[in-house]
Amino acid sequence: MSLNSIFQYFVPKDKKFFPLFEQAGSNLIEMSKLLKEAVNASDAEKRKEIVRKIEDLEHKGDNITHQIHLELGKNFITPFDREDIHALASSLDDVADFINGASNKMDLYKVQKATEPMIEMADLIVEATDHVAKAIFELKDLKNIRNITDSCVRINSVENKAxxxxxxxxxxxxxxxxxxxxxxxxxxxLSAMEDATDKCEDVANVLESILVKNA
Structure with missing residues (x-):
């Protein structure tokens, strides 16, 4: 058992990083649901309003990522490896960036009516971010490794479908x-939407790395 693992038993793990990660996961779910709403919106003004909301949430995600990095600088002891905390925060931020990018492209390029593949991809992004958030929520209790692993497998499956x-x-x-x-x-x-699912898979890869190191 590593020294960092021993210290984990004495660190109030739920007061710093995990709440921030959970906020990031919840933010992604909200963004993906809004993207689905934007894709299915028939009114251009309504879509513009949704796109602005997604952009606001992307900024919120940036702030969460920044806060995680600030906590890394302030805390000597972390619940798991510092590079993994950085990688997880960055990969979650990437998902938000591409969800925002997809909605912005629909607006900027004036895509009048979403195609069936766009609608299907939006549904998959909602599914992927839901599994991401579930896995993140379970991360604070590494006794539930199976739940995290199952979510990672489902994320990979969604990415393959996408x-x-x-x-x-x-x-x-x-x-x-x-x-x-x-x-x-x-x-x-479509490329931005597919990239969003790729970034969800990156989150799953980071989570699997964390599980291996803390098994």
């Missing part, structure tokens, strides 16, 4: 979409 939908959607665009500008717009939005 890859398939993205590849199929892009193939269909190249085959059936005759307007080059529309093709580029749709591909860019």
């Amino acid at each position: 890859d398939y939908i993205f590849d199929k959607a892009v193939a269909d665009l190249f085959e059936f979409e005759k307007d080059a500008i529309t093709l580029i717009k749709h591909k860019e939005v």
